Amino acid sequence: MKLYYTPGTCSFAAHLVIRELGLPVELQRVRIGPNPIVVGDGRDYRQLSPLGYVPLLELDDGRLLREGVAILSHLGSQDPSGRIAPEARRIELLSWLTYIATELHKTYSPWLFHPEYGDQPGQVARERLVPRLALVDRHLADHPFLLGEDFSIADAYLFTIADWSRALKLSLDATPHLAAYLERIRARPSVAEALQAERAPQAQAAA
Ligand SMILES: N[C@@H](CCC(=O)N[C@@H](CS)C(=O)NCC(=O)O)C(=O)O
Structure with missing residues (x-):
């Protein structure tokens, strides 16, 4: 492929x-x-x-x-x-994938990849992302990965998107569990x- x-x-x-x-x-x-x-x-x-x-x-x-x-x-x-996309957790997985796609990905990306829009969309993105990342942070306080013990396709997606916080200059100090999670995933071979x-x-x- x-x-x-x-x-x-x-x-x-x-x-x-x-x-x-x-x-x-x-x-x-x-x-x-x-x-x-x-x-x-x-x-x-x-x-x-x-x-x-x-x-x-x-x-x-x-x-x-x-x-x-x-x-x-x-x-x-x-x-x-079957561990990276467990069939038995299909709906939970779909719920996370949808959340990442619609609430996170599309909040970060228009600004990041379109500098011609200027800085105002970036400011709006930061404000909208704070509560959305806080929700993820609360979940990660009790779970090493989104579905629990195993790395899933949703983790690959969340890592990719949430790591854009650096480019957006969005501090993760208020979301320490998310920050630790990103470093854990970054260490994967x-x-x-x-x-x-x-x-x-x-x-x-x-x-
Ligand atoms: N709906 C698409 C959106 C993918 C998307 O937003 N890709 C961005 C990069 S993260 C892109 O290629 N943007 C090109 C552009 O905005 O011109 C998906 O979920 O796959």
């Missing part, structure tokens, strides 16, 4: 799950923005993703999977142990592997 990704964006969640599961993948870097292109061959990326956003997963049979939550769910179903692969010369060459 091929993952279309952009460093520093939400596509990292899918990449992290791929590394956690040791799945074979070809990385295809995308330059997002007003004229998104596939880095390397310069193709107009909107031919693949009409709104020009990552992630996009191309399966070995050529099918294209769009939308981060769907991609994470597909990848989760590839885990033979999959994070280093994914970061290294995204920085590989082949991925950088035509950037």
Whole structure:
């Protein structure tokens, strides 16, 4: 399969799950923005993703999977142990994925990836994120991961998104459990592997 990704964006969640599961993948870097292109061959990326956003997963049979939550769910179903997306916790998992996608991801991202909007959306994002991250923090006070003992696809997504707090200059002092959780996940070998692969010369060459 091929993952279309952009460093520093939400596509990292899918990449992290791929590394956690040791799945074979070809990385295809995308330059997002007003004229998104596939880095390397310069193709107009909107031919693949009409709104020009990552992630996009191309399966070995050529099918294209769009939308981060769907991609994470597909990848989760590839885990033979079932631990990264446990079927018995399906609704709880869906609840967290939806919360991250709609309450967190889309509160951070318009400002982060569109500096042309100026700073006001960033200020609005910070104010909206404080209570939303506090809810997560209360949950993590009693649980090492969102579903309890095991790392799940929701953790890959939450780590990717909540880590943008640094770029947004949003202090996590008021959410210490979340801050500790992010450091715990950052220490996982999959994070280093994914970061290294995204920085590989082949991925950088035509950037
Ligand atoms: N609904 C999409 C949104 C993905 C998304 O927002 N991707 C951002 C990066 S995190 C992007 O590619 N933005 C490009 C742009 O805003 O031009 C999903 O959940 O997969």
